[in-house]
Each structure stands twice: as structure tokens, then as C-alpha cells.
Amino acid sequence: xxxxxxxRSERAASSEASKPSIPxxxxxxxxxxxxxxxxxxxxxxxxxxxxxxxxxxxxxxxLANHAQMVFVRLVAKNDFLFSESVRRRAEExxxxxxxxxxxxxxxxxxxxxxxxxxxxxxxxxxIALADADLPKAKFWLQRQLQANRLYHAATKxxxxxxxxxxxxxxxxxxxxxxxADTGVRRNGRLPATVNGExxxxxxxxxxxxxxxxxxxKNGKRRELATA
Numbered sequence: 280x281x282x283x284x285x286x287r288s289e290r291a292a293s294s295e296a297s298k299p300s301i302p303x304x305x306x307x308x309x310x311x312x313x314x315x316x317x318x319x320x321x322x323x324x325x326x327x328x329x330x331x332x333x334x335x336x337x338x339x340x341x342l343a344n345h346a347q348m349v350f351v352r353l354v355a356k357n358d359f360l361f362s363e364s365v366r367r368r369a370e371e372x373x374x375x376x377x378x379x380x381x382x383x384x385x386x387x388x389x390x391x392x393x394x395x396x397x398x399x400x401x402x403x404x405x406i407a408l409a410d411a412d413l414p415k416a417k418f419w420l421q422r423q424l425q426a427n428r429l430y431h432a433a434t435k436x437x438x439x440x441x442x443x444x445x446x447x448x449x450x451x452x453x454x455x456x457x458x459a460d461t462g463v464r465r466n467g468r469l470p471a472t473v474n475g476e477x478x479x480x481x482x483x484x485x486x487x488x489x490x491x492x493x494x495x496k497n498g499k500r501r502e503l504a505t506a
Contacts, residue, residue: 301332301334301335303328304324304325304328310324310325311325343387343390343391343394344390346394347369347390347393347394347397348366350394350397350398350400350401351365351366351369351397353401354397354400354401354404365397369393369396369397372393372396373389373390373393376389376392376393376437377389382444384440384444385437385440385441385444388433388436388437388440389437391433391436391437392430392433392434392437394433395426395429395430395432395433395434396430398426398429398430399423399426399427399429399430402419402422402423402426403423405419405422406419406420406423
């Protein structure tokens with residue numbers, strides 16, 4: 280077991296080392312200081328650098344992730360191993376909730392759910408630590424009620440979005456017969472297939488319909504049945 284863990288650690292380190300580094304402008308920290316002080320030339324240079332490296336501004340501009348990391352630091356404090364483990368669990372949870380092909384609105388809702396979940400765990404830990412301090416425990420119990428409401432509101436919002444919005448479709452791929460296979464999904468799931476074709480049981484999941492379209496379709500079926 281220790282040998283396997285060591286091998287996994289070595290592979291992870293090798294993977295990190297193989298990632299391409301993002302080139303920085305000369306005197307990067309000085310350039311940032313000048314830009315912060317209002318130097319237009321420095322700001323223009325940093326803007327050009329961000330245009331050339333979109334990964335940087337996407338990472339730094341991810342406010343939802345910054346908010347989540349605040350709760351990670353509150354829970355784990357200065358314990359790096361604990362902090363990194365919580366961060367990875369939050370990232371894993373985001374991927375699990377988002378599914379295979381989330382819409383941009385679903386991604387925003389998922390980030391809110393994860394942030395609310397982290398906040399709720401932080402509050403639970405504080406309640407346990409304040410066991411003997413009654414005023415402090417009362418304060419954190421009130422925070423617990425607020426955190427629970429926020430978490431339930433976030434999960435309800437995600438479910439509502441998925442109920443009302445059409446399902447997104449993944450990029451088209453070529454099927455076995457050479458035809459384009461769009462393989463639309465519902466809430467991150469691809470329809471079940473039999474011999475490369477969507478099964479009848481998953482037909483409702485395969486169609487990108489929302490609640491309004493579903494009501495209209497049911498009404499049309501009733502009209503045909505009574506005709």
C-alpha cells in the first residue's frame with residue numbers, strides 16, 4: 280500500500296512538473312505595483328499579457344472560487360494537508376454536481392451550492408468548538424440556521440434551473456454509421472443507448488425540452504387521442 284501511495288505521489292509530482300509555465304513580463308512585481316499606482320503604460324502591458332494568457336484572468340477572476348477558498352482557510356487554518364484536501368473535495372463536488380455538459384447558468388448555481396456547503400461545514404465545526412461557551416454557542420447556532428437556509432436555497436435554485444432550462448448538447452461526434460451523433464443530455468447525463476441508438480426508455484431524457492414545452496406536447500397528444 281505504501282509503495283502504491285509513493286508511486287501515485289511521484290506521478291502527481293511529475294504531472295505538475297510537466298505543466299507549461301506561463302511566461303511573465305520582466306520585473307513582474309514592479310510592473311504590478313506601477314499599474315496599481317495608475318501607471319498607464321504598466322496597465323497597458325499587463326492588459327496585453329492577460330490577453331495572451333487567458334488562463335490567468337480566468338483563474339484570478341473566479342470570484343466564486345475565491346469565496347470558497349475563504350471558507351476552506353477558515354476550516355483548515357494553517358494546516359496545509361487539511362486545506363488542500365478540503366479544496367480538492369470541493370473541486371470534486373463541483374464536478375459531480377455539474378455533470379458532463381453543464382450550461383453556464385448551471386455552473387453558477389453549482390458554485391453557489393458548494394460555497395454554501397463549505398460555509399455550513401465551517402459553522403458546524405464552530406458549534407462543536409464552542410460547547411462550553413454558552414453565548415458563543417448561541418451565536419453559532421443562529422449562524423447554523425442561516426447557513427442551512429442558504430444551503431437549501433442554493434440547492435433548490437440549482438434544481439429549479441435544471442427543471443426549467445433546456446438540456447445542453449455536447450459537441451457532435453460521428454456515430455457508427457458515420458452520421459453526426461449529438462447525444463443530448465439531461466442534467467449532465469447522456470441518454471442510454473442500445474446498438475448506438477437512444478433507447479425508448481430514455482427518450483424523455485434525450486429531448487432538450489423545458490417544462491412549458493412538455494405541457495404543450497402533452498396537450499397535443501391528448502388532442503390526437505380524442506380526434
